[in-house]
Amino acid sequence: MHSTWSRRCNACGYEQQYEGAWRCAMQQRTQEVGAEAHRDAVIDVHELVKRYGDVPAVRGVSFHVSRGEIFGLLGPNGAGKTTTMEMIEGLRIPDGGRAIVAGHDTKTALHRVKAVIGVQLQSTSLFDLLTVREITELYASFYANPVPILPLLESMILTDKLDSRVKSLSGGQKQRLAIALALVNDPLVVFLDEPTTGLDPQARRTLWDIVLRLKERGKTIILSTHYMDEAHVLCDRICLMDKGTIIALDTPDQLIARLEADRAVVFRVSEQLRGEEDKFVAFREACAQMEGVQTVSVHGDVFSLYTSNVQRSLIDVIQCTERCGIVVDQLSTRSATLEDVFIRMTGRSLREQ
Amino acid sequence: MRAYWKLTQAQLILFARNRTVIFFSLVFPILLMMALGTFLGGGGDVRLKGVVIDQDGTVDSREAVAKLTALRSAGLTVASDETQARDALKRGDLQLVVMIPKSFEEQLRIGKAKVHVLYDEKSQTVSQIGVQLIEGVVDALSKERTGYAPVVGVEASPVQSLGLKYIDFLVPGIVAMMIMSSNLNGVAGQIASWRERGVLRRMQSTTLRARTFIAAQITARLILNGSQALIVLLLGAFAFGTRVSGSWALVVMYVILGTLVFMSIGFIIAGLAKTPESAGPIAGFVSFPLLFLGNVFFPISSMPELLQPVVKALPITHLAHAMREVMNVGATLGDLWLDTVWLIGWLIVAFVIASMTFKWE
Structure with a gap:
């Protein structure tokens, strides 16, 4: 076990540091991320950096992914999720740092890495004029030991589409085919880059089931998404990214618990208030001072108060607005979500640019 | 090896199922040959000096x-x-x-x-x-001079002239044209669009080697161009009585050489084109003048003096010339060394540029 650890655990530091410090480093990391240690890490990413020209896309990202885990990269468009994934897949060469997959460095043993990963790219379109069977056989031929394709396509609910051309498939079927192609080599790690973007709710649920079944079969899955509900349902751990950096990495529940506020009070103030700068700022201050309120986030005329005491906060809001003559509208309360975590961390919403 | 066959097979299926490819690579050249062969078959267009x-x-x-x-x-x-x-x-x-x-x-x-x-x-x-x-x-x-008065007259109804006809000039030209346009437009358009749509990146993320992919592309295109040439030659033989006087092996050799030259140029265009939408027009821009200047429909001797040096440097000129000499006159490799050297030269230059400008994404 000791040797396994010292070979794989590259993200903690340099090799020579392990001997004395490995136990300590591991414990620290375990506490830090609240998950199983990276004793079983199949992916080990250390200080990855990527620039496109002068624009930094990923600025120093490090994490581990354990075997059998669904690891989510959550963030808005442009957060660097895809670039990070593509560097681990070996499709992009990092400007700095390293990525190790199943013990193979993507810089020096890329071919070995490719043999143990399966990739579904965000914007891949497949050969439209081939049938499902033909394209699966084609991709199977790229690998030394492919799985039998009929059971594979059956598990992706594509059996009755075997002889249909890719062109004629629905969006959900195309995504399932893309996942089937990512599995033809029976990979250790599967990369799914925004697999449900653009799908209708029904198709999304089907895909979620498929992802969870992959986990049951022991696959390690790296999934990127900008849907917080999806991340919450599917992921064992979530890496929250923004502007090329990791802003939080933990289990979904722990991330929300970090808000120290399990509920949010949400309401809209009148347009007129937005015009009166002083009054607006004063009201915002007042909200932040309220009992139990941890954070106030304001988006346009929508206020969200994250609170550990919903009842108290509701009363305070109503009293305060009445006193100041502020008209509130669409007042509601709800549970805090990953979206709230993101807003709290960045001051911006996931859906915005 | 399995990947190589599967990719070749897949590419041939793609050709067969793509109506645009079939039209422009087979139906169009045949129609062109039929039309020109029928209307100009009398040789009226051949310029003598x-x-x-x-x-x-x-x-x-x-x-x-x-x-x-x-x-x-x-x-x-x-x-x-x-x-x-x-x-x-x-x-x-x-x-x-x-x-x-x-x-x-x-x-x-x-x-x-x-x-x-x-x-x-x-x-x-x-x-x-x-x-x-x-x-x-x-x-x-x-x-x-002899004051001979013919007792039997011939009423000539010129359908086709008797000697070597324009069609004999045309058929090898059409074969050369097909090889050029199917590779220039086909490779440039397909590769640019595959790149844009992420098809290449997806394959790049597998253990497929780039060389296997390229070898399969070449094989599939050779099979495509070989069958195109065969169909046109057979059709020329049946419809217009053209024939291959020289060695078939040489015809095959020039089909291969031509395919490789124009595939490489197609890859260059795919590399230069920023979008798949621009690859088509660029390929058209390159191939259109070549069609008219390059010895395909008209002999180079009918080109203006000023253009002659340019025309004589074009790869299509040499391909068409070599095809024509093999088919019409039965020329041997020894007779055609100059054309062959030109084509190999083009292949080397285009291949080097293509491998420098090619991008997977």
């Missing part, structure tokens, strides 16, 4: 010269220097040199006069027609 040299300088010889030069379709002009004319003929600047020898007038009196016609055997296409035209003039002249 020759000189008449009068070495006798008598009344009779001058009359013969006048009759020959009056024949507009033979394109004869009067010249005096025999050596110069022979050189021009060898260079291919002239197709015919007609000589009226000394003592033409004397011989004519005793009914033994001869007119010498020199022609370039290699450009038989054109020369043969010229020789026939001159024979006609001379025949008329001798009938006139």
Whole structure:
């Protein structure tokens, strides 16, 4: 076990540091991320950096992914999720740092890495004029030991589409085919880059089931998404990214618990208030001072108060607005979500640019 | 190895299922050949250029010269220097040199006069027609002299001329054109669109080697172009009676060489094009002038003097010329070394540029 650890655990530091410090480093990391240690890490990413020209896309990202885990990269468009994934897949060469997959460095043993990963790219379109069977056989031929394709396509609910051309498939079927192609080599790690973007709710649920079944079969899955509900349902751990950096990495529940506020009070103030700068700022201050309120986030005329005491906060809001003559509208309360975590961390919403 | 066969097979399936590919790579060239072959098959479009040299300088010889030069379709002009004319003929600047020898007038009196016609055997296409035209003039002249009144007349209904026809010139040109356009447009368009749509990146994320992918592309395109050429050649043979006089092995060799040259140029265009939408127009922009300048429909001799050096450097010119010589005259590799060297040169240059400009994404 000791040797396994010292070979794989590259993200903690340099090799020579392990001997004395490995136990300590591991414990620290375990506490830090609240998950199983990276004793079983199949992916080990250390200080990855990527620039496109002068624009930094990923600025120093490090994490581990354990075997059998669904690891989510959550963030808005442009957060660097895809670039990070593509560097681990070996499709992009990092400007700095390293990525190790199943013990193979993507810089020096890329071919070995490719043999143990399966990739579904965000914007891949497949050969439209081939049938499902033909394209699966084609991709199977790229690998030394492919799985039998009929059971594979059956598990992706594509059996009755075997002889249909890719062109004629629905969006959900195309995504399932893309996942089937990512599995033809029976990979250790599967990369799914925004697999449900653009799908209708029904198709999304089907895909979620498929992802969870992959986990049951022991696959390690790296999934990127900008849907917080999806991340919450599917992921064992979530890496929250923004502007090329990791802003939080933990289990979904722990991330929300970090808000120290399990509920949010949400309401809209009148347009007129937005015009009166002083009054607006004063009201915002007042909200932040309220009992139990941890954070106030304001988006346009929508206020969200994250609170550990919903009842108290509701009363305070109503009293305060009445006193100041502020008209509130669409007042509601709800549970805090990953979206709230993101807003709290960045001051911006996931859906915005 | 399995990946190589599967990719080749997949690419051939893609060709077969893509109507645009089938139309532009097969139906269009065949229609073009049929149309041009039928309308221009009479050889009327072949441009002749020759000189008449009068070495006798008598009344009779001058009359013969006048009759020959009056024949507009033979394109004869009067010249005096025999050596110069022979050189021009060898260079291919002239197709015919007609000589009226000394003592033409004397011989004519005793009914033994001869007119010498020199022609370039290699450009038989054109020369043969010229020789026939001159024979006609001379025949008329001798009938006139002997006061011969024909009792049986021929009513000529020109459907197709008798000698080597325009179609013989055209069919090898069409084969060359198909190879050029199917590779230029096909490779450029397909690769650019695969790159844009992420198809290449997806394959790049598997253990597929780039060399396997490229080898399969080449194989599939060779099979496509080979069958295209075969279909056109067979159709030419059945519909117009054209034939391959030279070795089939040489025809195959030039199909392969042509495919590789134009595939490489197609890859360059795919590399230069920023979007798949721009790849098509760029390929068209390159291939369109080549069609008209490059010895496909018209002999290079009909090109303006100024363009000649450019035209003679184009790969399509050499491909069409080599095809034509093999098919019409039965030329051997030894006869065609210059064309072959040009094509190999183009292949090397284009391949180097292609591998420098190629991007997977």
